[in-house]
Amino acid sequence: MSDDATGSVTAEKGLVGAAQSVASFDEDAPGPIRRIQSFLHSYPTAIPFIVLIVAIVVFSIAAGSKFFAPFNLSLVLQQVTIIGVLGMAQTLIILTAGIDLSVGAIMILSSIVMGRLSVVAGVPVEISFVLGICTGILCGLINGLLVALVKLPPFIVTLGTWSIYGAMVIFISQSETIRSQDIAAIAPMLQWMGARVALGGGAILTIGSMVMILIAVSLWYILNRTAFGRHIYATGDDPEAARLAGINTTWTLIGVYTLAGFICALASWVLIGRVGAVSPLGSQTANLDSITAVVIGGTSLFGGRGSIVGTLLGALIVGMFRNGLALAGVDVLWQEFAVGALIIIAVTTDQWIRKISA
């Protein structure tokens, strides 16, 4: 017995000696690929940024001055504004490891409420506008309550509410489009977002594009400079760990879905400004396009990783590809092909980067 014990004492002493060299973590000299991986891990927005630059260079060569002109580039910005705004709402949700299939439906529903109340029902436009915004917030809140309190998978919740909000769109709109002239006459405020500001060299900026930038800055601030933003990342990263660390993950989720609903409502304002009219159609592609922008922007579908800037870049990349390929005379089907390939490459890269921790 005592022999055993003495043995264990010497073993312990041996370990104590060994401990000194332990605190330093020897690192093998990383190879170039490993270094790229670790760089991208630290700066995930670098990928969409590089892709965007490459796209601009390639299309400038392929499509010539038609592409790289201030007018055309500002046109791309206008074209991506709605998807950019919806994509930012989607980013918040995906950061919590969720997904929102109802963003397009919420946007359309809000725009219908604004248009219908002000133009058809004769409610003052300010009140209609506020009610439209509240509709978006309420839709988001419902999604959030179902996800956080009833604890249903976000995919299922928003698949359901997508249909429900879509049905409300048809119910309220009576499947009628409100004409642009009527809105301009009765509720011009709803078209403010379409107002244009001419910059030098033929570039035109809409108020909607500026609002998109403003929303991006605000969300960047919330995500990176407030506790709520940190909690969004932590909740998506590892909900159990977040809860044990003292974060109220239930309120964080409800807050995120509600905020996303609010941003979708703002997107509806931008939408009316861009289209002019209020139409009950068009939410189907908006949902998937917003997810595309988020994924190409480098935000991980597994949650906890990603950024608002990435999503804006992602939306711009999709816009550049569509615009550039069209100007280069490539068939629409190859535009879709290119976007699809981008999605798959983006997700593959994300998987590869995440392996660094393993």
Place this chain on the structure above:
Amino acid sequence: MTLDQTIAGLTATPIAGPQPILSATGLQKRYGKVVALDNADFDLMPGEILAVIGDNGAGKTSLIKALCGAMIPDAGVIKLDGSPVHFKSPMEARLAGIETVYQNLALSPALSIADNMFLGREMRKSGPLGNIFRLLDRSTMNRLAREKLSELGLLTIQNINQSVETLSGGQRQGVAVARAAAFGSKVVIMDEPTAALGVKESRRVLELMLDVKRRGLPIVLISHNMPHVFEVADRIHIHRLGKRIAVIRPQDYSMSDAVAIMTGALAPPGQVEAAQ
């Protein structure tokens, strides 16, 4: 008395101070017909490392959950600093000064070290920037995080803003311990801190625990690893069948004796060596 000498010298002088800082008497908890806690008692003295050992299903997890607020016992009294407390959530226990290092560490891998240390209790700037715009006080949090890590000799971690997932298992444990030590004003509870670690990293964590103890914070250590328990613990609380059946000093018993008491192969010492 060869047994006494076997492990002597590895532990510090035990039991000083008049009153237990954290104590529990007569804790009961049932889950249906299963009795998880059957009149369990518990005492933690100021400045000591108390190991809690017990076989699987002995109820030590229930005991710890009751102490850190994760579970509410059916009956019994828990006292912190002599006054009764009733924790309804881990948050309440934390506010009272009891910090827990969970086995899964409760760290968020994608967030930075500093973010993780202040997760759930972020500091805001003073004035309207903080009150209205909820602006985080990053510089202060980074400074405090760096201070806490250096106090525990953990600043081999180069960059306070690097994400936790780039750290090794031992370094992560270090961050979790530093967080607990930074915010725990009364007690730190550590659940299996070395279970997932290699030999070298375990050693580093044991040193960390002794560091924390030296700074005056008592530690409750839940562990299955007898060599680790016998190395750092001042007293060992042995849990069996839902209650405390013995408290021993590591220098009085061998590891195999402790395991024998824990499993019921050896009768517990005549009277529980109560803390006084």
